[in-house]
Amino acid sequence: MTEGNFVDYVKVHLASGNGGKGSVHLHREKYIAKGGPDGGDGGRGGHIIVKGNKNLWTLIHFKFKRHFKAGHGEHGSKNRSTGADGGDVYLEVPLGTVIRDTATNKILFEITEDQEEKVILEGGKGGRGNWHFKSPTNQTPRYAQPGIPGQETQITLELKVLADVGLVGFPNAGKSTLLSVMTSAKPKIADYEFTTLKPNLGIVQHRDFKSFVMADIPGIIEGAAEGKGLGHYFLRHIERNATLLFLIPADSKDISQEYAILLDELRRYNPELLDKDRLVAISKSDMLDEELMEEMRAEMEEDFKDVPFLFISSVSGFGVQQLKDRLWALLNE
Template sequence: MKFVDYVTITVRSGKGGAGAVAFRREKYVPKGGPAGGDGGDGGSVYLEGDPNLYTLLDLRYNRHHFAEDGQPGSGKNKKGRDGRDVIIRVPLGTVAKITETGEVIGEVLRPGQRLLLAKGGRGGRGNAFFKSPTNQAPRYAQPGEPGEEKNITLELKLLADVGLVGFPNAGKSTLIASISAARPKIADYPFTTLEPALGMVYVGEFRSFVMADLPGIIEGAHEGRGLGIRFLKHIERNAILLFVIPIVEAEPGRVYRTLLGELEAFNPALLEKPRAVALSKLDLVPEDEREDRVAAVKAELPDDLPIYPISAVARIGLETLKEGLWRQLQELRAAAEATT
């Protein structure tokens, strides 16, 4: 399935039905009085979070979403039927904006959460509503209120517990394929990954978290170079950033600082997210040299950074990595609960 994370749609809510002007016409009931019913309300347009979706592909080919109009009222105080709502199912992490102004309407973060895009018009009051001691036979009713029509831009920012950050060919896709059921394209050339991939990582039998493999970042990505500018926004929704740096890099410290610089240039708030480092491709270092190489790389990186030497191909250090990330996530959740 093609990954689509940006689409513009047109939504229109239904207009309210008109109120009725009617009077009772019954045998033996002279001057029965007003009996015009209210019009029905117009249908509204909502977004609804669906955890089974991960792309906006369907909306690319279905861009118009119009709710039903409310029906007019009728005699005998009969209210018109309300118009049916339109529910647009979207992946979790979808942000809705007014296209022309860029104003954010809201975002869908939870399964079943609904976000109102266009409210239906209210139905008009029938003449029975306006009856009073001084106006016992009103001959007027309200028209229904009009609906709303808007152009809405939907932008998907993937929700994941752990997001993989690294240069092309750092081993991100191999890692997520080794520890989850995700099957991203893997090949020995840059930018093999052209779209994000999500994978469920299981830690033991009953624990799990979601990992996101994002296309590689290159220097200058925040200025539009490579594919990074298109996918950097997905990093905003990841709880932990896992930097994947090959242990055979000549200057791993410089790689780490370059990646941090790109994130900061795109959104400085990204530097506040918890981080960890996976030193990938450990199998390329001879066994008798691994300990010294790991120590040398750690010396170039911040002391407080969790660092995990791994080989996704040889399946070295993967369990330690999963356990460490799980503990880090649990600490984050505990801290979040303590502040609420």
């Protein structure tokens, strides 16, 4: 999937259908002079329904169509015939989509299961026909109920990527390169910060035809939790990942401090993120000789007592298979 096709935030305008009018009809038939009222009810207006679809990965299908209107209910007719209901409109969304009221920014609900359906706007009820209003004192009512009008609203669809492993790191840490090596994904790779502006997904093929999904999240900068850089735009994607893989380059000035900053940004955004399984990978390790690597390993064993770590190189392939094994073990503990 190209970066331009990944749409994870969109506003849409919705309108449900009007209910049909009840019928004012008096029964007429040969040899029956006064058959009484027999006007049918109006049909209900169409609903707007949000539906989960596991085969969708993005909201791009809302990019060029952002107005949706359900069908109106048909009017009632004679012989107590109820009008047809208005056609419902289904908005299919990827799993992990959050639906908000645009005006209040309140979360209405989330779609996390395939084929899960939520009615977001109900159509107006159809009006009752005049036969409902017949009484001993009013045997030929010449009135019926009008249909109830539909509703209108604007909602915001916000996708939080569903992936098994989320790559976390500063810009230019080598996340996109690692994703391209471990999966068939082809993210944009360049030697400057914020090459990745939107999440990239890839499927990691493991041993015995097993696989898991990895997401390359745009780089975090200090202050991201307050909205600096791309801020909340990408931090929300980390919420849905089962395991977080922290990628820190071997040429970093202070690996422990860099890890602490990343961890603090996640904590300030959402403290629950710290409950996820974590693994630290030191990327670009092909620039280290064995002696330097052993020195760094000894220092890190002091600093990373509670978090497993390993050295990798996406360019040479060093440690990549071991990384796959460790991630698979974390995902299946």
